[in-house]
Amino acid sequence: MAVPTIVRERTPQLIVLAVILALNAVISPGFFSIEIQNDRLYGSLIDVLNRGAPVTLLAIGMTLVIATKGIDLSVGAVMAIVGAVAASLITSGYSLPATLAGALFVGLVCGLWNGALVALLDIQPIIATLILMVAGRGIAQLITEGVILTFNDKPELIFVGSGSFLSLPMPVIIWIVIAILAILVVRRSALGLLIEAIGINRRASTLSGVNSRVILLAVYAVSGLCAAVAGVIAAADIKGADANNAGLWLEMDAILAVVIGGTSLLGGRFSLVGSLMGAMIIQSLNTGILLAGFPPEFNLIIKAAIILIILIVQSPASQTAMANFRANRQTVAVKTESREHAAR
Amino acid sequence: MRTLNLLAATAFATALSVSSAFALTVGFSQIGSESGWRAAETSVTKLEAQKRGIDLKFADAQQKQENQIKAVRSFIAQGVDAILIAPVVATGWDAVLKEAKEANIPVILLDRQIDAPEDLYLTAVTSDQVHEGKVAGEWLVKTVGDKPCNIVELQGTTGSSPAINRKKGFEEAIAGHDNLKIIRSQTGDFTRTKGKEVAESFLKAENGGKNICALYAHNDDMAVGAIQAIKEAGLQPGKDILVVSIDAVPDIFQAFIAGEANATVELTPNMAGPAFDALDAYLKDKKEPAKWIQTESKLYTPADDPQKVYDEKKGLGY
The missing domain is CATH 3.40.50.2300 (Response regulator)
Known part of the structure; x- marks a missing residue:
């Protein structure tokens, strides 16, 4: 049977996602029902896709960074900065294209800053990006002057967060388009291979002619850009820039999504599709917990417990155990078969 | 622009207090400006002080208790007439409050209660x-x-x-x-x-x-x-x-x-108004206020001229 490689490679993630979605359907019987409300698709499944947008976008950039054996802790803070920039530009009367361009530019600059610290100054990524993680919310606070900067009267920017196109919420369309673009760029060119090479051994790849500085700068810049898009969506969603809370702790969810997706924190082989599925797994979990109606004290415990189970199932030890189990069964099968042959 | 206005207001209040011999000097140790409500509390406190001709010395602690303690000590050294504290945490205040008590400077807590003997502060103004x-x-x-x-x-x-x-x-x-x-x-x-x-x-x-x-x-x-x-x-x-x-x-x-x-x-940002009133009664008539002054929890509905309230509140720095 011809199973596409992508499905075969991502079987664990697919199974986990299916199990969690099935659990959600048990908890909330209407989970899979989708209807049209105000000319847009409406239902819990759409919520998962929509609410998952920020983490999905962050996970795309994070995957590439982690593949180079790096990490980007600043993405949540960059979301806050970019949200603040977008809100202050649109409320100062700039047009939507100018606002979006300004916001993305700021995200790009944040990414390049991280990239420069890592690629040019050789500072360890976890420390290099920690700087912006800590300083970023302060910068965002300065831009918003400590208030939630609202733009209730700017439908064009609000549309990015809560509008819909072809009946799908805008954030869903944005992340799907960016994901497809990212996958095409890294997999239809040698770029993905070069990123993996740097992650496995930066020195060796530099010696064999890979321009590792430029590629490192580029992956952090892409991570900054993805965070910028997520920041604009998060601000547009609530019609305001909340410097204190926008993107708070989302860098952790993004890293988790990448790990659940099967990319190792040690760099090297990566899978964008895996990370997207990781992000969807996390969001299905979040939505499921909210639908379940448990007291809020249990939210984090349940989430941690389920994630622990997922990571145990995916751990190298249990993978080896599974492989051994399968191999044993096959040998048993082969033996029985040969015995049957002999009997004939 | 807002900052400029406040600066002007403070300068004006200072000028007033210099001209009047009876004016009080009050030190205010604020937690910081972590939320819009906090910013509004700061500007309302400044406005209330200005209204009463009080010379308000303001110190922003940037969410750190050690900064607040330093600020209180410097207020004591300057010999202010009273000290307002919006405490960032509940514990660890005993020593510095004793110093204020020994210097005979009444302390009023704003917005939050603390774990300390009641005789160390004059009163606490908070919401319920x-x-x-x-x-x-x-x-x-x-x-x-x-x-x-x-x-x-x-x-x-x-x-x-x-x-x-x-x-x-x-x-x-x-x-x-x-x-x-x-x-x-x-x-x-x-x-x-x-x-x-x-x-x-x-x-x-x-x-x-x-x-x-x-x-x-x-x-x-x-x-x-x-x-x-x-x-x-x-x-x-x-x-x-x-x-x-x-x-x-x-x-x-x-x-x-x-x-x-x-x-x-x-949740009114005006904790300073009742605090100043209590202080006034205490200094003038030696009237000990209750240890806890509860601020009013006023109910607003769309019948309360929301446009007017919005315009009033918007200027407070929320």
């Missing part, structure tokens, strides 16, 4: 969070009357004292009214984003929101997020689902104007 929840609940009880009403609740950050107390007060108010039931209660972390996300799940889980008659949020920001979720579900917030919350920040008054929210309970 349980009472805030109760006012919100009583409004809902009165508004729905005998009709059955399913309530969904957006809690504050799990385990935080405003979340615990505002929940408790609301539950006390609706107790004994069997037609009112809290059917779902989940945390929205006091933020708009989480308020919206959690409200979306409430709506999905309760038959597209048709089972829900009212939404109670522990702060206005979560209510603002929930209002958007209700609109996106094709329902009318304020009509199909009643919305009641706490804090009275400017943005909820915009929702009043749009007819999308029904009531809010004010």
Whole structure:
């Protein structure tokens, strides 16, 4: 049977996602029902896709960074900065294209800053990006002057967060388009291979002619850009820039999504599709917990417990155990078969 | 521009105090400016001081207790007439408060209580969070009357004292009214984003929101997020689902104007006004105030000229 490689490679993630979605359907019987409300698709499944947008976008950039054996802790803070920039530009009367361009530019600059610290100054990524993680919310606070900067009267920017196109919420369309673009760029060119090479051994790849500085700068810049898009969506969603809370702790969810997706924190082989599925797994979990109606004290415990189970199932030890189990069964099968042959 | 105005106001107040021999000098150690409400508290305190001709010495502690203690010590060294503290934490104040007591400088706590012997401070001016929840609940009880009403609740950050107390007060108010039931209660972390996300799940889980008659949020920001979720579900917030919350920040008054929210309970940023009044009575007539002065938890509804309140509040730095 011809199973596409992508499905075969991502079987664990697919199974986990299916199990969690099935659990959600048990908890909330209407989970899979989708209807049209105000000319847009409406239902819990759409919520998962929509609410998952920020983490999905962050996970795309994070995957590439982690593949180079790096990490980007600043993405949540960059979301806050970019949200603040977008809100202050649109409320100062700039047009939507100018606002979006300004916001993305700021995200790009944040990414390049991280990239420069890592690629040019050789500072360890976890420390290099920690700087912006800590300083970023302060910068965002300065831009918003400590208030939630609202733009209730700017439908064009609000549309990015809560509008819909072809009946799908805008954030869903944005992340799907960016994901497809990212996958095409890294997999239809040698770029993905070069990123993996740097992650496995930066020195060796530099010696064999890979321009590792430029590629490192580029992956952090892409991570900054993805965070910028997520920041604009998060601000547009609530019609305001909340410097204190926008993107708070989302860098952790993004890293988790990448790990659940099967990319190792040690760099090297990566899978964008895996990370997207990781992000969807996390969001299905979040939505499921909210639908379940448990007291809020249990939210984090349940989430941690389920994630622990997922990571145990995916751990190298249990993978080896599974492989051994399968191999044993096959040998048993082969033996029985040969015995049957002999009997004939 | 706002800063300039404040500067001008402070300068003006200083000039006043120099000209009048009876003017008081009061030191104010503020936590910082972590929220819009905090910023409003600072500007209201400055305004109240200016109104009374008090020379206010302001110190921003940037969320650190050691900065607050340093500020209090410097106020004592300067020989101020009184000290206001908005304490960042509840413990660790005994030593510095004793120093103030020895220097005969009365200390008034703003907005939060501390764990210290009561004789170390003059009084504490705070709101009663349980009472805030109760006012919100009583409004809902009165508004729905005998009709059955399913309530969904957006809690504050799990385990935080405003979340615990505002929940408790609301539950006390609706107790004994069997037609009112809290059917779902989940945390929205006091933020708009989480308020919206959690409200979306409430709506999905309760038959597209048709089972829900009212939404109670522990702060206005979560209510603002929930209002958007209700609109996106094709329902009318304020009509199909009643919305009641706490804090009275400017943005909820915009929702009043749009007819999308029904009531809010004010957490007043004016803690300094009652504090200055108590101080005045104490210094002039040697009248010891009670150890706790509770601020008013005023209920606002769209009938209270929301545009006017919005304009007033918007200038306070929320």
